[in-house]
Amino acid sequence: MISSPLMTVMVDAVRKASRGLRRDYGEIENLQVSRKGPGDFVSAADRKAEEVLRDALTKARPGYGMVLEESGIVEGTDKSHVWHVDPLDGTSNFLHGIPHFAISVGLEREGQVVAGVIYDPVKDELFVAERGKGAYLNNRRLRVSGRVDMADALSAYGTPYLGRGNHPRLLREVAAVMAVSGGTRRMGSAALDLAYVACGRLDLYWERDLQTWDIAAGIILVREAGGFVTSADGASEPLAAKSVACGNEGLHRELVAILRKVNG
Ligand code: IPD
Ligand code: CA
Ligand code: CA
Helix, strand or coil: CCCCHHHHHHHHHHHHHHHHHHHHHHHHHHHHHHCCHHHHHHHHHHHHHHHHHHHHHHHHCCEEEEEEECCEECCCCCEEEEEEEEEECCHHHHHCCCCCCEEEEEEEEECEEEEEEEEECCCCEEEEEEEEEEEECCEECCCCCCCCHHHHHHECCCCCCCCCCCCCHHHHHHHHHHHCCCCCECCCCCCHHHHHHHHCCCCCCEECCCCCCHHHHHHHHHHHHEEEEEECCCCCCHHCCCEEEEEEEHHHHHCCCCCCCHCC
Protein backbone atom coordinates (compact mmCIF):
# COMPACT_ATOMS: atom_id res chain seq x y z
CA MET A 1 0.00 0.00 0.00
CA ILE A 2 1.07 3.60 -0.42
CA SER A 3 1.22 5.65 2.75
CA SER A 4 1.19 9.34 1.91
CA PRO A 5 -1.07 12.16 3.11
CA LEU A 6 -2.48 12.50 -0.41
CA MET A 7 -3.36 8.82 -0.67
CA THR A 8 -5.03 8.91 2.75
CA VAL A 9 -7.23 11.81 1.60
CA MET A 10 -8.19 10.04 -1.63
CA VAL A 11 -8.84 6.62 -0.13
CA ASP A 12 -10.88 8.05 2.77
CA ALA A 13 -13.05 10.06 0.36
CA VAL A 14 -13.66 7.11 -1.93
CA ARG A 15 -14.44 4.67 0.89
CA LYS A 16 -16.86 7.15 2.43
CA ALA A 17 -18.72 7.59 -0.88
CA SER A 18 -18.78 3.85 -1.48
CA ARG A 19 -20.90 3.13 1.60
CA GLY A 20 -24.00 4.82 0.15
CA LEU A 21 -23.36 3.38 -3.29
CA ARG A 22 -23.15 -0.17 -1.93
CA ARG A 23 -26.34 0.32 0.05
CA ASP A 24 -28.13 1.73 -2.99
CA TYR A 25 -26.93 -1.14 -5.15
CA GLY A 26 -28.64 -3.50 -2.69
CA GLU A 27 -31.96 -1.87 -3.63
CA ILE A 28 -31.53 -2.38 -7.33
CA GLU A 29 -32.84 -5.93 -7.41
CA ASN A 30 -36.24 -4.82 -6.10
CA LEU A 31 -36.44 -1.87 -8.47
CA GLN A 32 -35.34 -3.94 -11.44
CA VAL A 33 -38.66 -5.76 -11.56
CA SER A 34 -40.79 -2.66 -10.98
CA ARG A 35 -42.42 -1.10 -14.02
CA LYS A 36 -40.71 2.24 -13.72
CA GLY A 37 -37.29 0.62 -13.37
CA PRO A 38 -34.40 1.92 -11.32
CA GLY A 39 -33.36 4.88 -13.59
CA ASP A 40 -34.13 7.85 -11.33
CA PHE A 41 -32.98 5.97 -8.28
CA VAL A 42 -29.57 5.37 -9.89
CA SER A 43 -29.18 9.04 -10.85
CA ALA A 44 -29.87 9.98 -7.23
CA ALA A 45 -27.32 7.41 -5.96
CA ASP A 46 -24.77 8.80 -8.43
CA ARG A 47 -25.35 12.40 -7.29
CA LYS A 48 -25.19 11.49 -3.61
CA ALA A 49 -21.86 9.70 -4.07
CA GLU A 50 -20.49 12.72 -5.95
CA GLU A 51 -21.54 15.05 -3.15
CA VAL A 52 -19.71 12.95 -0.57
CA LEU A 53 -16.57 12.94 -2.74
CA ARG A 54 -16.77 16.64 -3.43
CA ASP A 55 -17.16 17.51 0.27
CA ALA A 56 -14.36 15.24 1.43
CA LEU A 57 -11.88 16.35 -1.24
CA THR A 58 -12.69 20.05 -0.81
CA LYS A 59 -12.29 19.81 2.95
CA ALA A 60 -8.89 18.15 2.62
CA ARG A 61 -7.53 20.25 -0.27
CA PRO A 62 -9.62 23.45 -0.36
CA GLY A 63 -7.86 25.18 -3.26
CA TYR A 64 -7.85 22.38 -5.82
CA GLY A 65 -10.05 22.58 -8.90
CA MET A 66 -12.46 19.79 -9.84
CA VAL A 67 -13.92 18.19 -12.92
CA LEU A 68 -16.98 16.30 -11.72
CA GLU A 69 -19.18 14.19 -13.94
CA GLU A 70 -22.48 15.31 -12.43
CA SER A 71 -21.78 18.90 -11.39
CA GLY A 72 -19.22 20.00 -13.96
CA ILE A 73 -16.13 22.15 -13.48
CA VAL A 74 -15.24 23.82 -10.19
CA GLU A 75 -12.44 26.37 -10.57
CA GLY A 76 -9.84 26.21 -7.81
CA THR A 77 -7.59 28.94 -6.43
CA ASP A 78 -4.67 26.52 -6.86
CA LYS A 79 -4.39 26.47 -10.64
CA SER A 80 -1.95 23.57 -10.81
CA HIS A 81 -4.14 20.88 -9.20
CA VAL A 82 -7.37 19.39 -10.52
CA TRP A 83 -9.37 16.39 -9.29
CA HIS A 84 -11.14 14.30 -11.94
CA VAL A 85 -14.05 12.55 -10.26
CA ASP A 86 -16.44 9.87 -11.47
CA PRO A 87 -18.70 8.86 -8.58
CA LEU A 88 -20.08 5.86 -10.45
CA ASP A 89 -18.30 4.44 -13.47
CA GLY A 90 -20.25 1.58 -14.99
CA THR A 91 -23.70 3.15 -14.49
CA SER A 92 -25.27 0.86 -17.01
CA ASN A 93 -24.01 -2.21 -15.11
CA PHE A 94 -25.24 -0.74 -11.80
CA LEU A 95 -28.63 -0.02 -13.33
CA HIS A 96 -29.00 -3.57 -14.60
CA GLY A 97 -27.79 -5.18 -11.37
CA ILE A 98 -24.48 -6.30 -12.85
CA PRO A 99 -21.86 -6.13 -10.08
CA HIS A 100 -19.12 -4.39 -12.05
CA PHE A 101 -18.78 -0.66 -11.37
CA ALA A 102 -16.44 1.65 -9.49
CA ILE A 103 -15.68 5.06 -8.05
CA SER A 104 -12.75 6.75 -9.78
CA VAL A 105 -10.73 9.73 -8.52
CA GLY A 106 -7.60 11.03 -10.22
CA LEU A 107 -5.42 14.02 -9.39
CA GLU A 108 -3.87 16.06 -12.19
CA ARG A 109 -0.88 18.29 -11.50
CA GLU A 110 0.23 20.61 -14.29
CA GLY A 111 -1.33 18.45 -17.00
CA GLN A 112 -0.06 15.10 -15.68
CA VAL A 113 -1.99 12.62 -13.58
CA VAL A 114 0.00 12.10 -10.38
CA ALA A 115 -2.34 9.95 -8.27
CA GLY A 116 -5.36 7.73 -8.80
CA VAL A 117 -7.79 5.63 -6.79
CA ILE A 118 -10.38 3.26 -8.27
CA TYR A 119 -12.63 1.36 -5.88
CA ASP A 120 -14.95 -1.51 -6.74
CA PRO A 121 -17.27 -1.62 -3.71
CA VAL A 122 -18.92 -4.95 -4.55
CA LYS A 123 -15.67 -6.90 -4.78
CA ASP A 124 -13.98 -4.66 -2.18
CA GLU A 125 -11.08 -4.09 -4.55
CA LEU A 126 -9.12 -0.89 -4.00
CA PHE A 127 -6.71 0.08 -6.77
CA VAL A 128 -4.29 2.90 -5.94
CA ALA A 129 -1.29 4.51 -7.61
CA GLU A 130 0.89 7.53 -7.03
CA ARG A 131 3.64 8.82 -9.29
CA GLY A 132 6.95 7.15 -8.43
CA LYS A 133 5.37 5.01 -5.70
CA GLY A 134 3.89 2.12 -7.69
CA ALA A 135 0.39 0.74 -8.18
CA TYR A 136 -1.44 -1.59 -5.77
CA LEU A 137 -4.58 -3.67 -5.54
CA ASN A 138 -5.44 -3.80 -1.84
CA ASN A 139 -1.95 -4.61 -0.51
CA ARG A 140 -0.52 -6.29 -3.58
CA ARG A 141 1.93 -4.47 -5.87
CA LEU A 142 0.72 -4.47 -9.46
CA ARG A 143 2.43 -5.28 -12.70
CA VAL A 144 0.87 -5.37 -16.17
CA SER A 145 0.72 -8.75 -17.88
CA GLY A 146 3.89 -10.14 -19.37
CA ARG A 147 2.22 -11.78 -22.38
CA VAL A 148 4.05 -11.28 -25.62
CA ASP A 149 1.83 -13.08 -28.07
CA MET A 150 -1.22 -11.24 -29.43
CA ALA A 151 -2.81 -14.65 -30.02
CA ASP A 152 -2.97 -15.12 -26.22
CA ALA A 153 -4.02 -11.57 -25.37
CA LEU A 154 -7.39 -10.69 -23.84
CA SER A 155 -8.54 -7.22 -24.94
CA ALA A 156 -11.28 -4.97 -23.60
CA TYR A 157 -12.86 -2.17 -25.58
CA GLY A 158 -15.67 0.31 -25.04
CA THR A 159 -18.76 0.84 -27.16
CA PRO A 160 -20.14 4.38 -27.50
CA TYR A 161 -23.65 4.97 -26.15
CA LEU A 162 -26.62 5.20 -28.51
CA GLY A 163 -26.36 8.34 -30.61
CA ARG A 164 -22.71 8.98 -29.77
CA GLY A 165 -19.33 8.03 -31.21
CA ASN A 166 -18.53 6.20 -34.42
CA HIS A 167 -20.12 2.75 -34.26
CA PRO A 168 -18.99 1.50 -37.69
CA ARG A 169 -15.37 2.41 -36.96
CA LEU A 170 -15.47 0.55 -33.64
CA LEU A 171 -16.96 -2.53 -35.31
CA ARG A 172 -14.11 -2.52 -37.83
CA GLU A 173 -11.55 -2.19 -35.04
CA VAL A 174 -13.10 -4.98 -32.97
CA ALA A 175 -13.19 -7.25 -36.03
CA ALA A 176 -9.50 -6.60 -36.67
CA VAL A 177 -8.51 -7.28 -33.04
CA MET A 178 -10.75 -10.37 -32.87
CA ALA A 179 -9.05 -11.77 -35.95
CA VAL A 180 -5.62 -11.89 -34.29
CA SER A 181 -6.09 -11.96 -30.51
CA GLY A 182 -7.07 -14.43 -27.81
CA GLY A 183 -10.39 -12.80 -26.96
CA THR A 184 -12.34 -9.57 -26.53
CA ARG A 185 -14.55 -8.19 -23.77
CA ARG A 186 -16.91 -5.24 -23.32
CA MET A 187 -16.91 -4.96 -19.53
CA GLY A 188 -18.79 -1.67 -19.07
CA SER A 189 -16.51 0.38 -16.81
CA ALA A 190 -13.62 2.31 -18.33
CA ALA A 191 -12.05 2.85 -14.91
CA LEU A 192 -12.05 -0.89 -14.15
CA ASP A 193 -10.85 -1.71 -17.67
CA LEU A 194 -7.75 0.38 -16.98
CA ALA A 195 -7.37 -1.07 -13.47
CA TYR A 196 -7.63 -4.60 -14.90
CA VAL A 197 -4.87 -3.85 -17.40
CA ALA A 198 -2.75 -2.53 -14.51
CA CYS A 199 -3.17 -5.79 -12.59
CA GLY A 200 -2.70 -8.06 -15.60
CA ARG A 201 -6.24 -9.49 -15.78
CA LEU A 202 -6.65 -7.83 -19.16
CA ASP A 203 -3.75 -7.54 -21.58
CA LEU A 204 -5.13 -4.65 -23.63
CA TYR A 205 -7.87 -2.03 -23.61
CA TRP A 206 -8.84 0.72 -26.00
CA GLU A 207 -11.71 3.20 -26.19
CA ARG A 208 -12.55 6.60 -27.66
CA ASP A 209 -15.04 9.36 -26.76
CA LEU A 210 -14.25 9.17 -23.06
CA GLN A 211 -14.12 11.91 -20.44
CA THR A 212 -11.22 12.81 -18.16
CA TRP A 213 -13.07 11.48 -15.09
CA ASP A 214 -13.36 8.04 -16.74
CA ILE A 215 -9.62 7.65 -17.26
CA ALA A 216 -7.53 9.98 -15.06
CA ALA A 217 -7.06 7.51 -12.20
CA GLY A 218 -6.61 4.53 -14.53
CA ILE A 219 -3.86 6.21 -16.56
CA ILE A 220 -1.54 6.49 -13.56
CA LEU A 221 -2.43 2.96 -12.43
CA VAL A 222 -1.34 1.46 -15.74
CA ARG A 223 1.82 3.58 -15.90
CA GLU A 224 2.87 2.79 -12.34
CA ALA A 225 2.27 -0.89 -13.09
CA GLY A 226 4.83 -0.65 -15.89
CA GLY A 227 2.34 -0.40 -18.76
CA PHE A 228 1.96 1.96 -21.69
CA VAL A 229 -1.05 4.27 -22.16
CA THR A 230 -1.57 6.62 -25.08
CA SER A 231 -4.54 8.01 -26.94
CA ALA A 232 -6.26 5.46 -29.20
CA ASP A 233 -4.32 6.77 -32.21
CA GLY A 234 -1.11 6.09 -30.29
CA ALA A 235 0.22 9.61 -30.72
CA SER A 236 -0.78 11.72 -27.76
CA GLU A 237 -1.51 12.04 -24.06
CA PRO A 238 -4.71 10.14 -23.25
CA LEU A 239 -6.04 12.68 -20.72
CA ALA A 240 -6.01 15.48 -23.30
CA ALA A 241 -7.20 13.24 -26.16
CA LYS A 242 -9.94 11.62 -24.01
CA SER A 243 -9.21 8.27 -25.57
CA VAL A 244 -6.98 5.37 -24.57
CA ALA A 245 -5.00 2.43 -25.85
CA CYS A 246 -3.02 0.55 -23.21
CA GLY A 247 -1.18 -2.64 -22.38
CA ASN A 248 2.38 -3.79 -21.90
CA GLU A 249 4.96 -2.20 -24.20
CA GLY A 250 4.94 -4.81 -26.96
CA LEU A 251 1.21 -5.54 -27.08
CA HIS A 252 0.37 -1.83 -26.86
CA ARG A 253 2.57 -1.21 -29.91
CA GLU A 254 0.80 -4.01 -31.81
CA LEU A 255 -2.66 -2.77 -30.82
CA VAL A 256 -1.91 0.77 -31.97
CA ALA A 257 -0.60 -0.60 -35.28
CA ILE A 258 -3.82 -2.60 -35.79
CA LEU A 259 -6.02 0.42 -35.01
CA ARG A 260 -3.99 2.63 -37.35
CA LYS A 261 -4.22 0.10 -40.17
CA VAL A 262 -8.00 -0.20 -39.77
CA ASN A 263 -8.39 3.56 -39.86
CA GLY A 264 -6.11 3.89 -42.88
C1 IPD B 1 -19.04 4.92 -18.96
C2 IPD B 1 -18.27 3.63 -18.73
C3 IPD B 1 -18.22 2.81 -19.99
C4 IPD B 1 -17.63 3.60 -21.15
C5 IPD B 1 -18.41 4.90 -21.35
C6 IPD B 1 -18.41 5.72 -20.07
P1 IPD B 1 -20.40 5.93 -16.90
O1 IPD B 1 -19.06 5.72 -17.80
O2 IPD B 1 -16.96 3.90 -18.31
O3 IPD B 1 -17.45 1.64 -19.82
O4 IPD B 1 -17.72 2.82 -22.29
O5 IPD B 1 -17.81 5.63 -22.37
O6 IPD B 1 -19.15 6.91 -20.28
O7 IPD B 1 -21.41 6.60 -17.79
O8 IPD B 1 -20.83 4.58 -16.47
O9 IPD B 1 -19.90 6.79 -15.80
CA1 CA C 1 -20.37 8.07 -14.06
CA1 CA D 1 -17.67 7.10 -16.40
